[in-house]
Amino acid sequence: MNSELKAKAELFRSLHVPGRPLLLANAWDAASARVAERAGAAAVATTSSGVSWTLGTADGDHVDRGLALELTARVAAAVSVPVSADIEGGYAADPEGVARTVRGVLATGAVGINIEDSHDGGPAPLRAVDDQAARIAAARRAADEEGVPLFVHARTDTYLRGAGDLGETLERAAGYLAAGADGVFVPGVGDPAVVAALAEGIDAPVGILAGPGAPPVSVLASAGAARVSLGSAVAEAAYALVDRAARELLATGTYASVAGGIPWGELNALMLREG
Template identity: 65%
Template sequence: MTTLQDKARLFRSLHRPGRPLALANAWDVPSARLVEAAGAPAVATTSAGVAWSVGVADGDHIGRDAALAAAERIAAAVDVPVTADIESGFGATPDDVARTVRDVVAAGAVGVNIEDVHPADPSAQRPAEQQAERISAARRAADDAGGALYVNARADAFLRSVGEPGDRLPDTLERAAAYIAAGADGVFVPGVTDPDTVGALVRSIDAPLNILAGPGAPDVATLAALGVARVSLGSAVTGAAYAVVRRSARELFDTGTYTSIDDHLSYGELNALMLERPATPPNA
C-alpha cells in the first residue's frame, strides 16, 4: 500500500532541473482524474479554480475549510501525489499558516504553494521577513506532522508588477534566498516566461524553480533546457473550461445551434470516471 510518506518522497523526486514536472492544475475530482488519466505523475490544485467552483473570488476570499475540503476530495480520488495551493496560508499569523499546513497533511496532500501577496493590497507583497516567518512556520508544522511536505514558496513581484521593472529580479532573488533559508523546498515565480529572466532565476536560486506557463510562453522543452524544474498551468485550464460554458451558452441563445460542444466528453465517459472509486479520504 502506498503511504503518504511514499507519495511525498515521490513528489519531491519529480522536481528535477532540466526535466520539469508539468502540472495541469485541477479544481475538482473530475478534473483531477482527467489529469491523472492523461498520464500526470502528480496533480496540483489551482486556488482560483477551487474558489470559483464554490462561488467566490480568488485572493483569500475562500475559507480554509472549503479549500482543504477540495484538496482532500482530490487527494482521495487519485493515486498520484497531490499538492495544494493554499493561497497565502489562510490566516494573519504564522500560527495560522502552521494550522493550515497540518490540515493539508491530514487531507492527504504532499505539497503546498504559499504566496507572498499582501492581504490588504493585491498589487503588493508582504515584507520578506514576515513572509519568511510564515514559511518557517509551515516548515515546522510539516515536519512535526511527519508529512515530508514539499513547500513551494511563491514570489509575486513579476505577477503583481510590484515596484519598478528593474527592481523585480533582484527583489525576487533576495526573497527566494530568504524563503529557502526559512525552509522552502522550491520557489515559484509566476508572471515571467522570457528566457533571459528565467535563465537568471535558475542560475541564482538554489532550489527547484517553478514557472507559470500558458499561451505565448516557451514550451516545456525550452523551459527544461533553461533548467526549470516545474511548469504549472495555474488557473488557465479552469478558465478554458468555463470559456466553453460561455461559448456554448451564447451560441445556444444567439443562433440556437450547438457546435461549441461538438468536442466534449460523453456522459458515459465522465460517469465511468466517477465510478472507478468513491472519493473518500485516504487511510494513509
C-alpha cells in the same frame, strides 16, 4: 497514514528536476484531477482560482479555509498520484494560522503546498520578506511535527505584480529557502533568459507559470525550470467554454460549442473508478 504520506511526499519531491520539469495541468475538483491523472500526469496540483470559483467566491484570500480543505481532500481521494494544494497566502492572518492550515492540508492527503507572498489588502503588494519567511517557517515546522516532508513551494509575485526585479526575486527566494521552503515559484516570467537567471541564482527547484503565449516546455526545460504549471488557465478555458456554449444557445439555438467533449459514458466510468 503518515508513512503513506511520507512516501508520497518523497515521490513528489523527486519529480522536481531542473531540465526535466514536473508538468502540472492544475485541477480544481475531483473530476478535473482524475482527467489529468488519466492523461498521464505524474502529480496533480490544485489552482486556488479554480477552487475559489467552484466554491462560489473570488480568488485572492476570499475562500473559506474549511471549504478549500474539504475540496482538496476530494481531489486527493480521487487520484493515486501525489497532490499539491494551492493555499494562496495560507488562509490565515498569522504564522500559527498558517501552521493550522498546513496540518489541515496533510489531513487531506496532499503532500505539497504553494504559498504566496502577495498580500491583497495589505500596505504593499507583497508581504515583507521577514513576514513571509515566518509564515513559511511555520508551515515547515507543522509538517516536520507531523513527520511528513511536505514540499513547500514558495511563490513570489515580484514579476506577476510588478513589485520587483531579478535582484528582488533572488533576495526573496533566498529568504524563503532559509525559512524552510523546498522550491520557488515565480509566475509572470516568460523570457527564457530570465528563467535561466532564476534557475542559476536560486539554490532549489524553480517553478514557472505557463500558458498561451509562453515558450513551450522544451524551452523552459532547457532554461532550467524544474516545474511548469498551467495555474488557472485550464479552469479559465473550461469556463470560457461555458460562456461560448451559453451565448451560442441563446443567440442562435445551436450547439457547436460543446462538440468534442469527453463522452458521458467515458467520463462517468472514470468517476466510478475507486480513487
